[in-house]
Amino acid sequence: GAGVSQSPSNKVTEKGKDVELRCDPISGHTALYWYRQSLGQGLEFLIYFQGNSAPDKSGLPSDRFSAERTGGSVSTLTIQRTQQEDSAVYLCASSLTGGAGNQPQHFGDGTRLSIL
Amino acid sequence: EDQVTQSPEALRLQEGESSSLNCSYTVSGLRGLFWYRQDPGKGPEFLFTLYSAGEEKEKERLKATLTKKESFLHITAPKPEDSATYLCAVQRARSNDYKLSFGAGTTVTVRA
Numbered sequence: 313g314a315g316v317s318q319s320p321s322n323k324v325t326e327k328g329k330d331v332e333l334r335c336d337p338i339s340g341h342t343a344l345y346w347y348r349q350s351l352g353q354g355l356e357f358l359i360y361f362q363g364n365s366a367p368d369k370s371g372l373p374s375d376r377f378s379a380e381r382t383g384g385s386v387s388t389l390t391i392q393r394t395q396q397e398d399s400a401v402y403l404c405a406s407s408l409t410g411g412a413g414n415q416p417q418h419f420g421d422g423t424r425l426s427i428l
Numbered sequence: 429e430d431q432v433t434q435s436p437e438a439l440r441l442q443e444g445e446s447s448s449l450n451c452s453y454t455v456s457g458l459r460g461l462f463w464y465r466q467d468p469g470k471g472p473e474f475l476f477t478l479y480s481a482g483e484e485k486e487k488e489r490l491k492a493t494l495t496k497k498e499s500f501l502h503i504t505a506p507k508p509e510d511s512a513t514y515l516c517a518v519q520r521a522r523s524n525d526y527k528l529s530f531g532a533g534t535t536v537t538v539r540a
Contacts, residue, residue, distance in 0.1 A: 347528075368524070368527070403472075
């Protein structure tokens with residue numbers, strides 16, 4: 313479809329393993345965001361990409377988290393040495409540009425990550 | 429730090445019983461306040477953006493309003509398909525800062 317696509321939809325892994333989560337934004341959207349939604353909590357900002365500018369990494373909770381965006385399109389969020397507290401739904405969003413509210417962020421359905 | 433508080437946490441309505449959801453916010457300069465709807469197992473779906481106090485937006489049975497300290501989402505004559513979690517978020521008016529700060533949401537259940 314034409315929406316934000318995330319894969320995998322579910323991921324179960326053992327504590328200490330590395331995981332990669334993928335996001336395909338809406339075609340033509342230059343801004344891409346990652347958020348995390350833990351059970352019973354609100355969405356928490358992680359990282360933001362806008363075009364070729366340096367990403368805003370201010371929301372990453374530790375240095376085990378990193379993200380890249382290749383060719384201004386697809387993004388991968390990597391979590392190294394996963395911990396049980398990393399269990400959450402990881403949501404990706406994109407917007408036409410990184411700006412005004414008339415360009416709202418559109419979300420994918422997320423990757424549900426479970427750390428055993 | 430931006431703060432967004434939504435109330436109530438949960439709301440159970442009979443079909444046709446109108447009600448309102450509250451979103452109180454504290455932000456140093458508001459660029460926009462956003463309402464989203466989230467169904468179980470899905471990502472948030474954009475509903476409205478409000479920019480300034482006094483502004484109102486409507487979509488079907490939903491109407492969003494904004495003051496300097498809070499926003500309300502009014503649901504008029506709700507139907508079971510309006511059952512969802514409604515999320516409020518603010519975006520700060522600061523250069524190159526476009527992240528959204530979300531509240532914890534209000535879960536609405538509409539019974540037929």
